[in-house]
Amino acid sequence: MDYLEINKEAWDKRTQVHVGSQFYDVEAFKAGKSSLNAIELKLLGNVEGKKLLHLQCHFGLDTLSWARLGARVTGVDLSAAAIEQANILKSQLGLPATFIANDVYQFDNENTEKFDIVFTSYGVLCWLPNLNKWANTIANSLRVGGEFHLVEFHPFNDLLSGYRYFPQIEPDIEDEGTYTENCDGTKSTVVTWAHSLSEVINALISVGLIIEFFNEYAFSPYDCFEGLEHVTGKGYQMLHKGQQVPLIYAIKARKIA
Ligand SMILES: C[S@@+](CC[C@H](N)C(=O)[O-])C[C@H]1O[C@@H](n2cnc3c(N)ncnc32)[C@H](O)[C@@H]1O
Secondary structure, eight states, X not given: OOHHHHXXXXXXXXXXXXXXXXXXXXXXXXXXXXXXOHHHHHHHOOOTTOEEEEETOTTSHHHHHHHHTTXXXXXXXXXXXXXXXXXXXXXXXXXXXXXXXXXXXXXXXXXXOOEEEEEEESSXXXXXXXHHHHHHHHHHHXXXXXXXXXXXXXXXXXXXXXXXXXXXXXXXXXXXXOSSTTOOSOOEEEEEOOOXXXXXXXXXXXXXXXXXXXXXXXXXXXXXXXXXXXXXXTEEEOEETTEEOOOEEEEEEEEOO
């Protein structure tokens, strides 16, 4: 099974739907609205002049939002359709950015540049079979002293939705629609892997990155799961037996040698 080909086809298809969605609201983005959320804006702080690598950048809204804040950005994504859209937006808006269509692991084999910041967020890890290889990509891309930021959906929510929590070598293979409101029911086959929090943390530790920050959040900025309720001024929450479910987590790690 060529999981990269299967997932690439799914993300190429999803990209066409996402570009026209209210969820991504490209028109507002073009008019100057940032696609970044309070969590990552606070964690990364001032990015002015920093070289920032955005792994799994989708069609570039977050990447270009960092560019608007003065970062010197490179975005990498498996989907050629997503990278094509990112390049169109970049040209339309006259923003400086480099976009590369590639698999994360293959990018690691080819990349010779070093970055001040590596950033990746919201729905990225499940597409990767091996987190040690992912962590190596991060460590190899950072300069000494550089920092890594992950903001990801919390696996507890997946568990409550009936997905496995503990990792397994064999992937889940499913036919799924996408998460934007304009999904017309068209499904694509997707190949995914569950990753527990300990697996993520240990992968980063195993490549020598020093974890400086770990946080869990009860509110998600995105309305992309069933059963979420909106709380004004906070975002979306999920209650399980009356208690808040952790929906997002964030990790900051540093390369020290
Ligand atoms: C949920 S999206 C990322 C979300 C992003 N924060 C956003 O909303 O714009 C996941 C992205 O991972 C990309 N992806 C999946 N597998 C990949 C791989 N092996 N290498 C690089 N990118 C991959 C997909 O093409 C997709 O654009």
